[in-house]
Amino acid sequence: MRKPGFWIGALVGLLLTAPLAAVFYAAWKLAGLPFVPFQIFDWIARILPGSAITFGIDSMVKVIRALGIAEISAAAKLAEQSMAILIFLVLGAVAGAVLFGILRLLRTGVSVIPGIVLGAAAAVGAVALGRSLGRAESSSLPVEGWVIAAFLAWGTALGLANRRLTRHRIALRGETPHPEYDARVERLDRRSFLVRLGAATATITVVGAAVGALAGGRRRTNVASGKRWSADHPLPNAGADLEPASGTRPEYTPLEDHYRIDITTTPPVIDAAKWRLKVGGLVERPLELTLDQIRAYEPLHQFVTLACISNPIGGTLIGTTRWTGVSLQRLLPDLKLKPEATHLKLSSADRFYEFVPLETIRDDPRVMLAYDWDGLPLETKHGFPLRIYIPDLYGMKQPKWLLSLEATDRWEPGYWVKRGWDRTARMKATSVIDTIAVDMMIAQADSGTKIPIGGIAHAGARGISRVEVRTDDGPWREARLRSPLSDTTWVVWRYDWPFQAGNHTFTVRCVDGRGGAQIVEAAPPHPSGASGLHGKGMML
Secondary structure (H helix, E strand, C coil), X not given: CCCCCHHHHHHHHHHHHHHHHHHHHHHHHHHCCXXXXXXXXXXXXXXXXXXXXXXXXXXXXXXXXXXXXXXXXXXXXXXHHHHHHHHHHHHHHHHHHHHHXXXXXXXXXXXXXXXXXXXXXXXXXXXXXXXXXXXXXXXXXHHHHHHHHHHHHHHHHHHHHHHHXXXXXXXXXXXXXXXXXXXXXXXXXXXXXXXHHHHXXXXXXXXXXXXXXXXXXXXXXXXXXXXXXXXXXCCCCCCCCCCCCCCCCCCCCCHHHCCCCCCCCCCCCXXXXXXXXXXXXXXXCCEEECHHHHHCCCCEXXXXXXXXXXXXXXXXXXXEEEEEEEEHHHHHHHHCECCCCCEEEEEECCCCEEEEEHHHHHHCCCCEEEEEECCEECCHHHCCCCEEXXXXXXXXXXXXXXXXXXXECCCCCCCCHHXXXXXXXXXXXXXXXXXXXXXXXXXXXCCEEEEEEEEEEECCCCCEXXXXXXXXXXXXXXXXXXXXXXXXXXXXXXXXXXCCCCEEEXXXXXXXXXXXXXXXXXXXXXXXXXXXXXXXXXXX
């Protein structure tokens, strides 16, 4: 009795795993149930060495930029999710191959039990994996029961497919006296069965994916709805004399365009009514604060530019908006910390964590727990219901989806520091050319034609004191600066270049508000943020 082997098993495993992924997807979109492919990917990202994660991040950003895709954060998230589904399909194919290979080697009868056992093992692994990630949508008994049932059905289908492919061969051997005819008929029957199986699984896959796509808006997530602050309020520098060069990025980033980088394929979905900010550790007594209690404190409003430490020079992983929250300095006395406390450990729903020195909080009232962006509650993808802002630091030090503050008497490496990134993560002085505005030529009788060149410069909370532009290998010329929105935002600059026909390269550099010059030497984002000068070339 020759049973179907490794390669047939891989094909059947792939054919049956695709509809399983589609069913998980539809359930995730319809009811917020866990999407297991994403959980597997997130788990892999947790256990991989920091060097491997860093290599993956850097490689992804390089590929995205090489493809000319401007929105790095959206493209990176889509790439992560696509890889998660691909990994799930590969695992399903491998599982099918192993099952069929083992059954072929064993001299046992035809049974679906091995497939059921495989499905049960996969179910147990998926449940354990969901618990290890600590996601709320993965921990309840009904949810875990759904995952178990889905994997048991998948394993049963694998067992049934193996039995169907095996039993037909046995029947043929008992009825046909001609081996060559027998083999040909068997191949045709096996091919026919696999075609029918493929058609059925393709139908389920397409229907599941379509249902999930159509139901995407029904998931319980917090989105920016209502009237934004910027809709009927002028920006604080609305009367600034300098007009940005045409093509310079918006000075105030629309919420839908603000970058998003985090450690999970999908953001945690938190019910504000049930959420509590837990305060523990070295405190006089544990405390739990509701969102309404936090909002009851005097609000602090700040215009903030936030950047990702993975942002390449000239990249889009940076944005500016108006943050609203409570100053942690104002909140600190009510936390009743013990005298020996020196740091706060901030923990998030996605298992991200970071340590903040109490000295930083006491010295800077701008350190805040934020709950609104642009006058609206934080969107789910941007950290609803609460996130922290710490001036002058990259986003890797600023957890979203906060769950707890734990007072400790020591510093420990946070999530990304533990994976090899910079301990301090202080934002570097950086300047970028956004545009060479050939559509905005200025013709002047006394000085000839000029072309505005513009962009942004930022240095965390240190401000920008000077921006200079160079044409080819010529001298550096000072650009004009537009008044910034605040001392924690980027600065828009403009240089009106005296036009000269030809092929030219323009380069920009800046000096921060404390006199620190932009680092000239080029360096990749890891481990302390990218450095180097940004330039653009153009034939004019």
